[in-house]
Amino acid sequence: MMDLILWRHAEAVEATEGGDDLERALTGRGEKQAARMAAWLDRQLPEGLRVLASPAKRTDQTARALGRKFKLRAELLPGGAPADLLELVQWPRQRGAVLVVGHQPMLGQTVAQLLGLQAGDCAIRKGAVWWLRHRQRPEGDETVLMAVQSPEFL
Numbered sequence: 001m002m003d004l005i006l007w008r009h010a011e012a013v014e015a016t017e018g019g020d021d022l023e024r025a026l027t028g029r030g031e032k033q034a035a036r037m038a039a040w041l042d043r044q045l046p047e048g049l050r051v052l053a054s055p056a057k058r059t060d061q062t063a064r065a066l067g068r069k070f071k072l073r074a075e076l077l078p079g080g081a082p083a084d085l086l087e088l089v090q091w092p093r094q095r096g097a098v099l100v101v102g103h104q105p106m107l108g109q110t111v112a113q114l115l116g117l118q119a120g121d122c123a124i125r126k127g128a129v130w131w132l133r134h135r136q137r138p139e140g141d142e143t144v145l146m147a148v149q150s151p152e153f154l
Contacts, residue, residue: 086113
């Protein structure tokens, strides 16, 4: 069994023309979103969890709210593909749980792929978490949507 927890970065300052997208920081509201979601996640997350985040400032700040060790991985930068994310986490071969802090549209495209949806059908709100589980059954492997949580409901 493998759990893949996808956490989109919280609200960040708007991009400016000529500005460095990777240096965009969380807004005050985004910091509160990240803190609320981190508190919820901390109560749910299993022991031995691996945490991976995009090196962008807004994802780094979101991941830091959790207060656990994490690794920054370039495969998770904006513009990445679901195949890059799934290879990085070794879905579904890895056992245990992995939390990925990343960006749209890659996170939504990954969810869509794993749940058999159209690529554009899954948008993940800023600061929200989608929790997926891969399990093996006698009739075949399946992916189960365990939880979807938005910071607005915490």
